[in-house]
Amino acid sequence: xxxxxxxxxxxxxxxxxxxxxxxxxxxxxxxKAVDDVSFEVKEGEVFGFLGPNGxxxxxxxxxxxxxxxxxxxxxxxxxxxxxxxxxxxxxxVGVVPQEYTADEEMTGYDNIIxxxxxxxxxxxxxxxxxxxxxxxxxxxxxxxxxxxxxxxGMRRRLELACGLINYPTLLFLDxxxxxxxxxxxxxxWKYIRMLKDEYxxxxxxxxxxxxxxxxxxxxxxxxxxxxVVKIGSPEELKASVGGDVITVTVREATPDLSxxxxxxxxxxxxxxxxxxxxVKAEQGEEAAPExxxxxxxxxxxxxxxxxxxxxxxxxxLEFTGRQLREEETxxxxxxxxxxxxxxARS
Amino acid sequence: xxxNPSPVEDNRFREATVQEEVPxxxxxxxLISPRPAPELNxxxxxxxxxxxxxxxxxWFTNPYQLLITLIQPAVWLGLFGKALNFGSFISSTGASxxxxxxxLFNTFGTTSYFSFLACGxxxxxxxxxxxxxxxxxxxxxxxxxxxxxxxxxxxRGAVVMAKVFQSVGRSLSQAAIVLAIAVVLGMDxxxxxxxxxxxAFLFLFLMSMGLSSLFVMLALKSSNWQTQxxxxxxxxxxxxxxxxxxxxxxxxxxxxxxxxxxxxVSYSNDGVRQLLLxxxxxxxxxxxxxYLFGFAAFFSIVGIVLSWRxxxx
Numbered sequence: 001x002x003x004x005x006x007x008x009x010x011x012x013x014x015x016x017x018x019x020x021x022x023x024x025x026x027x028x029x030x031x032k033a034v035d036d037v038s039f040e041v042k043e044g045e046v047f048g049f050l051g052p053n054g055x056x057x058x059x060x061x062x063x064x065x066x067x068x069x070x071x072x073x074x075x076x077x078x079x080x081x082x083x084x085x086x087x088x089x090x091x092x093v094g095v096v097p098q099e100y101t102a103d104e105e106m107t108g109y110d111n112i113i114x115x116x117x118x119x120x121x122x123x124x125x126x127x128x129x130x131x132x133x134x135x136x137x138x139x140x141x142x143x144x145x146x147x148x149x150x151x152x153g154m155r156r157r158l159e160l161a162c163g164l165i166n167y168p169t170l171l172f173l174d175x176x177x178x179x180x181x182x183x184x185x186x187x188x189w190k191y192i193r194m195l196k197d198e199y200x201x202x203x204x205x206x207x208x209x210x211x212x213x214x215x216x217x218x219x220x221x222x223x224x225x226x227x228v229v230k231i232g233s234p235e236e237l238k239a240s241v242g243g244d245v246i247t248v249t250v251r252e253a254t255p256d257l258s259x260x261x262x263x264x265x266x267x268x269x270x271x272x273x274x275x276x277x278x279v280k281a282e283q284g285e286e287a288a289p290e291x292x293x294x295x296x297x298x299x300x301x302x303x304x305x306x307x308x309x310x311x312x313x314x315x316x317l318e319f320t321g322r323q324l325r326e327e328e329t330x331x332x333x334x335x336x337x338x339x340x341x342x343x344a345r346s
Numbered sequence: 347x348x349x350n351p352s353p354v355e356d357n358r359f360r361e362a363t364v365q366e367e368v369p370x371x372x373x374x375x376x377l378i379s380p381r382p383a384p385e386l387n388x389x390x391x392x393x394x395x396x397x398x399x400x401x402x403x404x405w406f407t408n409p410y411q412l413l414i415t416l417i418q419p420a421v422w423l424g425l426f427g428k429a430l431n432f433g434s435f436i437s438s439t440g441a442s443x444x445x446x447x448x449x450l451f452n453t454f455g456t457t458s459y460f461s462f463l464a465c466g467x468x469x470x471x472x473x474x475x476x477x478x479x480x481x482x483x484x485x486x487x488x489x490x491x492x493x494x495x496x497x498x499x500x501x502r503g504a505v506v507m508a509k510v511f512q513s514v515g516r517s518l519s520q521a522a523i524v525l526a527i528a529v530v531l532g533m534d535x536x537x538x539x540x541x542x543x544x545x546a547f548l549f550l551f552l553m554s555m556g557l558s559s560l561f562v563m564l565a566l567k568s569s570n571w572q573t574q575x576x577x578x579x580x581x582x583x584x585x586x587x588x589x590x591x592x593x594x595x596x597x598x599x600x601x602x603x604x605x606x607x608x609x610x611v612s613y614s615n616d617g618v619r620q621l622l623l624x625x626x627x628x629x630x631x632x633x634x635x636x637y638l639f640g641f642a643a644f645f646s647i648v649g650i651v652l653s654w655r656x657x658x659x
Binding site: 122 | 396
């Protein structure tokens with residue numbers, strides 16, 4: 001799919017991100033922020049890093065974007081090794097950080113041109129391209145206003161435009177919707193889908209919003225305490241915690257139909273508590289009518305039936321555990337998160 | 347697979363309608379691909395000017411900040427300099443006007459203490475502006491701009507040198523304004539020459555380079571502005587008082603003289619007073635230049651080297 005734009009890159013026989021046993025230990029606290037993480041990201045997919053605060057998501061992004069040196073392990077981004085060719089990695093990828101990094105005192109347009117200058121792009125290209133990107137994120141009318149007058153959503157869109165200025169084939173998004181209202185979040189989702197579908201970009205995003213990962217990502221890695229605990233598509237993750245649950249209430253308490261229901265091919269497990277059957281099944285939509293037919297064929301009456309699909313929440317809690325987190329974070333990152341939230345809401 | 351209605355589904359449904367409004371661009375140039383990426387400037391200095399300009403523009407478009415930084419030297423000059431009238435000390439002893447001038451010239455290298463102090467104030471404004479150069483590094487780190495810049499291929503050295511150059515630019519413009527204020531308030535201009543003023547600013551430039559590099563270096567790893575403020579206060583006044591900015595070295599105790607003689611601020615003052623006031627000076631001009639050049643070169647080079655080490659954790 002992404003044939004044309006990769007012409008400026010070396011031909012990739014390997015995945016666009018290749019991470020092998022990557023670890024990062026911070027010397028000050030002896031904290032292993034990222035511990036022996038391995039995964040691959042294919043060209044053109046949206047890959048999500050899902051995990052609680054302090055799980056190591058941002059540390060991983062910082063290593064892949066060469067802001068942090070890994071303590072051990074190997075990582076290749078766009079075909080370049082992060083240790084040996086950091087400058088080439090920086091040229092090939094776009095980064096939309098978690099914080100609002102745009103300069104408050106400058107206009108949106110000046111900010112995007114400054115980003116282009118940092119990439120060494122000629123003005124003959126960065127001026128039209130910067131304007132295009134501002135139009136893409138619908139900021140053209142506010143382009144010449146100071147960023148300090150922008151709302152949280154406008155700032156987030158500006159960050160997105162700045163991250164796209166260098167024609168990246170791979171875009172890193174760190175918590176792209178942190179603190180945003182529903183409308184802005186929908187807009188950011190729209191842009192992410194557009195980048196994937198129309199521009200065939202590969203996106204690597206972190207989030208701790210489950211519905212966001214579910215809605216946007218082709219594949220998700222659940223990360224916790226610096227470890228990747230599970231990788232798979234949202235459907236695979238949901239399926240891994242067990243099938244659909246059908247709850248059927250029958251008017252007649254006897255006889256017990258559990259063994260009969262268990263005979264239905266799609267059904268995996270049945271529990272009967274006082275005439276209410278809790279049935280685990282693989283395809284709930286197909287199993288439910290069969291269960292109803294069975295009950296009726298015995299001359300009994302169904303009074304209530306409900307079908308629940310497993311959610312990513314279930315999967316997530318299954319893999320990361322249910323206990324509340326003592327946030328393992330430092331003053332600096334707390335500060336930057338506070339600033340981000342405050343600006344998002346401005 | 348079909349799903350139950352859930353908030354997620356609702357959201358998708360919402361977006362399906364929003365989807366139709368995906369901005370279609372007026373011109374048909376492809377946005378991100380397949381237009382080939384432009385040829386990039388890969389020189390290690392690219393971005394240096396852009397980063398320097400960013401800081402200078404912010405300072406330039408904020409006249410209040412400029413005014414506030416000028417208050418302190420103006421107060422020193424207008425109140426301290428005018429009140430400390432050494433001439434009247436001497437004339438009150440009954441000394442003749444010529445004796446008074448001789449005593450003043452022998453002590454200060456000029457017959458006007460105000461002019462002596464004005465040269466010291468040029469150094470002082472450079473020192474104070476340079477010491478705050480590190481603060482903008484701290485704020486850029488705290489608000490994420492530094493990380494943003496570091497995720498681009500811009501040279502790590504360029505990030506640091508931009509902070510140094512913006513500080514040099516600011517401090518030299520402020521020094522020019524302070525000089526103009528001093529002249530208005532009665533600084534002795536009899537010995538001013540174009541070459542002399544240019545030479546004096548070369549001194550100030552070298553001192554500013556060295557001091558700005560020093561303070562930027564001290565700030566490179568810090569994310570805490572309180573610590574940075576403490577460092578500024580710790581270094582600022584000692585550097586000013588342990589120099590010949592306010593009083594000549596000759597009237598100081600010998601232990602203090604020893605400190606004054608290594609302080610680069612003293613060398614700048616010595617050179618500036620020779621060039622602007624025609625004072626005799628303690629060192630040959632070339633020696634003052636050489637000392638300050640060494641100071642500036644040492645700290646700029648150390649700053650660039652450290653930036654590579656400190657900016658990549």
